[in-house]
Amino acid sequence: MKISWRDYDPGTGWDELLGAPGRPRPHARELAKHLSSLSAQQLGRRQDAAERAILEMGITFTVYSEGQNIDRAWPFDIIPRIIPASEWRHVEAGLKQRMTALNLFIDDLYNEQRIVADGRFPRALLETSGNFRKECRGVKPIHGAWAHICGSDLVRDADGTLYVLEDNLRVPSGVSYMLENRIVTKQVFPELFSRNRILPVDDYPSLLFDTLASLSPRPLDYPEVVVLTPGIYNSAYFEHAYLAQAMGAELVEGGDLVVADDDCVYMRTIAGLERVDVIYRRVDDTFLDPDEFRPDSMLGVRGLMRAWRAGNVAIANAPGAGVADDKLVYAYVPDIIRYYLDEDAILPNVPTYACVDETDRRHVLENLANLVVKPVNESGGYGMLIGPAASHADIDKFRQLVSRDPRNYVAQPVLSLSTAPTLVNGRLEPRHLDLRPFSLQGERSEVTAGGLTRVALVEGSLVVNSSQGGGSKDTWVVESEES
Amino acid sequence: MLSRVAERMYWGARYLERAENTARLVRVYDAALLDLPHDAGVAWPLLVDICGARQDFDARFPRPDDRDTLRFLISDPESPSSIVASLGQARENFRTTRDLCPTEAWRCVNELYLYGQKSLPKIASPRRRHEALSEIIQGVQQTTGLLSGTMSHGDAYHFIRLGRNLERADMTTRIIDIAAASLLEAGDGVARFENTLWMAVLKSLSGYQMYRQYVRRRIRAEDVIRFLLNDPLFPRAVSHCLLELEASMLKLPKHEAPLHCAVRLQRILDAQRMGGIEKTALRNLMDNLQLELAQVHTEVSGAWFLPDRAA
Numbered sequence: 001m002k003i004s005w006r007d008y009d010p011g012t013g014w015d016e017l018l019g020a021p022g023r024p025r026p027h028a029r030e031l032a033k034h035l036s037s038l039s040a041q042q043l044g045r046r047q048d049a050a051e052r053a054i055l056e057m058g059i060t061f062t063v064y065s066e067g068q069n070i071d072r073a074w075p076f077d078i079i080p081r082i083i084p085a086s087e088w089r090h091v092e093a094g095l096k097q098r099m100t101a102l103n104l105f106i107d108d109l110y111n112e113q114r115i116v117a118d119g120r121f122p123r124a125l126l127e128t129s130g131n132f133r134k135e136c137r138g139v140k141p142i143h144g145a146w147a148h149i150c151g152s153d154l155v156r157d158a159d160g161t162l163y164v165l166e167d168n169l170r171v172p173s174g175v176s177y178m179l180e181n182r183i184v185t186k187q188v189f190p191e192l193f194s195r196n197r198i199l200p201v202d203d204y205p206s207l208l209f210d211t212l213a214s215l216s217p218r219p220l221d222y223p224e225v226v227v228l229t230p231g232i233y234n235s236a237y238f239e240h241a242y243l244a245q246a247m248g249a250e251l252v253e254g255g256d257l258v259v260a261d262d263d264c265v266y267m268r269t270i271a272g273l274e275r276v277d278v279i280y281r282r283v284d285d286t287f288l289d290p291d292e293f294r295p296d297s298m299l300g301v302r303g304l305m306r307a308w309r310a311g312n313v314a315i316a317n318a319p320g321a322g323v324a325d326d327k328l329v330y331a332y333v334p335d336i337i338r339y340y341l342d343e344d345a346i347l348p349n350v351p352t353y354a355c356v357d358e359t360d361r362r363h364v365l366e367n368l369a370n371l372v373v374k375p376v377n378e379s380g381g382y383g384m385l386i387g388p389a390a391s392h393a394d395i396d397k398f399r400q401l402v403s404r405d406p407r408n409y410v411a412q413p414v415l416s417l418s419t420a421p422t423l424v425n426g427r428l429e430p431r432h433l434d435l436r437p438f439s440l441q442g443e444r445s446e447v448t449a450g451g452l453t454r455v456a457l458v459e460g461s462l463v464v465n466s467s468q469g470g471g472s473k474d475t476w477v478v479e480s481e482e483s
Numbered sequence: 484m485l486s487r488v489a490e491r492m493y494w495g496a497r498y499l500e501r502a503e504n505t506a507r508l509v510r511v512y513d514a515a516l517l518d519l520p521h522d523a524g525v526a527w528p529l530l531v532d533i534c535g536a537r538q539d540f541d542a543r544f545p546r547p548d549d550r551d552t553l554r555f556l557i558s559d560p561e562s563p564s565s566i567v568a569s570l571g572q573a574r575e576n577f578r579t580t581r582d583l584c585p586t587e588a589w590r591c592v593n594e595l596y597l598y599g600q601k602s603l604p605k606i607a608s609p610r611r612r613h614e615a616l617s618e619i620i621q622g623v624q625q626t627t628g629l630l631s632g633t634m635s636h637g638d639a640y641h642f643i644r645l646g647r648n649l650e651r652a653d654m655t656t657r658i659i660d661i662a663a664a665s666l667l668e669a670g671d672g673v674a675r676f677e678n679t680l681w682m683a684v685l686k687s688l689s690g691y692q693m694y695r696q697y698v699r700r701r702i703r704a705e706d707v708i709r710f711l712l713n714d715p716l717f718p719r720a721v722s723h724c725l726l727e728l729e730a731s732m733l734k735l736p737k738h739e740a741p742l743h744c745a746v747r748l749q750r751i752l753d754a755q756r757m758g759g760i761e762k763t764a765l766r767n768l769m770d771n772l773q774l775e776l777a778q779v780h781t782e783v784s785g786a787w788f789l790p791d792r793a794a
Contacts, residue, residue, distance in 0.1 A: 058586070231579075232578070241582050250485060253487065256486070267485060268789075269484055269485055269486055270484045270485075270486055270489045270638065270736060270786075272737065
């Protein structure tokens with residue numbers, strides 16, 4: 001039996017590929033036509049082939065459960081999500097604008113603090129921010145760049161508008177899955193790549209390397225770039241190893257590095273100590289240097305902050321960059337863009353209620369059942385309340401949490417999150433998804449063509465995190481005649 | 484190459500080799516006990532001394548029986564000398580350097596570890612014991628073969644080779660030691676069993692055939708010992724292991740100190756001319772060789788694993 005798009009009901013939300021049952025959007029026509037030439041069995045076989053490829057390539061993520069670390073195969077859906085190139089150009093411009101403004105903001109906060117002096121950003125927020133690092137005051141990183149690698153979460157609402165939901169400026173992950181998803185999709189649907197003009201993503205590791213190399217404090221042809229991982233027990237270890245390998249950089253742990261008396265960073269190799277120029281760190285700020293942050297950190301390097309402040313090593317993302325990734329700061333991003341660039345934000349924010357504000361808080365407490373409440377400092381979808389899906393007990397719990405510590409919470413209306421056809425038990429069904437493009441900021445700025453599409457595999461679910469039952473899809477930015 | 488990674492490769496290979504050699508050690512002892520008269524007074528705890536684990540052992544088992552000894556050497560996860568513990572260490576070292584090893588080799592190590600967990604605790608009967616130990620030996624051989632046949636022979640491989648050969652040389656001296664020790668313990672009454680025992684030693688090191696081909700003499704204690712110490716061609720002979728070590732060291736940077744140490748040991752070995760076998764002297768010689776091998780390890784570690792000191 002062939003796949004029929006008339007059986008696919010995109011529902012009342014926005015579907016990325018279909019406008020209505022049987023009506024593919026222009027940019028998805030080629031894909032829809034091709035899929036409808038296949039039977040459910042043929043599709044199933046391709047899904048199996050993809051899953052085998054994923055196992056063979058060893059694409060895994062680590063879940064900590066029952067006291068053990070388990071490597072799980074990365075859940076992947078073969079039906080790609082498509083974005084027209086014309087729309088993507090707009091998104092790309094929006095992300096670059098955001099990155100530029102956020103980097104100016106971070107640089108300002110650690111130096112002159114003009115935005116605070118001008119009364120455009122409340123001093124109280126700065127002083128209570130868990131991610132502001134006083135140890136970074138007065139540092140001027142090269143190119144004025146603090147957040148070099150950013151993973152922004154974009155979601156599309158029922159009316160088709162793309163919103164920025166979060167800026168992840170600390171140690172965003174997922175880019176290796178974006179790359180692997182493309183490799184797998186090329187194996188599964190090679191014929192579609194000749195028929196569509198799909199923008200490539202596989203240049204990311206070399207762009208990342210160039211970005212990192214442009215931060216080197218020593219003008220060298222081959223600066224020594226390393227990837228600093230917390231080690232094999234970290235859930236993103238696969239990605240750390242993947243990126244290191246793809247860039248030809250050394251994958252190091254804290255114990256491999258040492259800061260010598262000359263305030264330079266060296267790695268311990270079999271040929272002796274070798275100077276390190278750039279550290280792409282995948283370790284949180286507070287674990288970076290036991291001398292200045294958590295003294296119990298086994299993951300960091302004693303003296304690293306000293307070396308960084310002396311300008312002898314670049315750290316990406318810079319320590320303290322997370323100050324702009326606070327979900328409360330997020331609410332101010334449109335103002336931040338206006339302040340530094342004198343422009344309106346190209347990409348809209350999701351309306352955000354700051355619980356620390358009395359009026360907002362009253363609104364939030366009265367409408368908990370209709371809102372999403374998030375702690376300002378968590379990631380990975382942890383510690384959230386999704387009002388419409390929550391029990392009375394959960395809502396009561398959050399009422400107390402918000403009242404007790406309002407600075408720590410923001411609330412947003414529940415977005416419907418767009419859907420895309422996803423293969424479920426041999427049928428195509430709509431599943432909710434988001435998108436995480438990756439932006440780079442060094443000497444130049446770059447944005448990936450598309451990004452990582454994460455999909456909630458459970459019917460109706462809005463939680464796309466891989467640690468909580470999410471999967472992913474390849475993301476195509478497609479150049480078409482109309483665009 | 485990072486020192487940490489080099490060190491893990493080295494220890495991964497060492498522990499793997501140690502698992503195999505401990506299995507061989509127990510097997511040769513099993514065979515020796517069968518060959519020697521029951522009243523010769525040779526008992527299992529001797530093995531604990533050979534493994535250098537007496538203190539550990541006494542602390543755990545104040546009044547040990549044979550079973551305790553076997554458990555201690557084979558299946559006790561708490562005992563650092565046991566095969567199970569060695570396999571666990573090997574697995575952990577290879578697991579944390581997975582990106583550098585061929586996937587098949589890692590799988591092999593992992594399966595061997597799982598097999599050990601399952602089968603080694605059931606070793607009370609000698610038949611079972613023999614079977615499980617043979618599996619372990621074969622599994623390690625398979626991994627070694629995979630590594631040599633599918634891994635590029637670059638720096639990482641050289642550290643594996645260093646670990647394997649150092650451990651192997653060390654164990655060959657221990658196995659000679661144990662034969663000498665059991666003969667000593669058994670006293671003069673067993674002199675007529677001596678050659679039988681050395682044949683068992685050769686067999687335990689898979690060296691019987693090679694001995695026959697290359698030495699071409701009947702089994703005589705001094706020839707067997709010379710073969711196991713000085714033969715440059717037999718892979719488990721100490722001399723051969725040293726040649727392998729030296730070849731790998733030469734490929735690595737900053738090799739002067741460890742290479743010097745290995746060459747010195749080779750000279751000691753070459754100068755050794757075994758006349759009649761005086762067991763006490765033989766045991767002393769083995770002790771000496773073990774100390775020298777430990778020195779080689781110290782130099783390897785100093786040159787490549789602790790670059791701060793060297794810098």
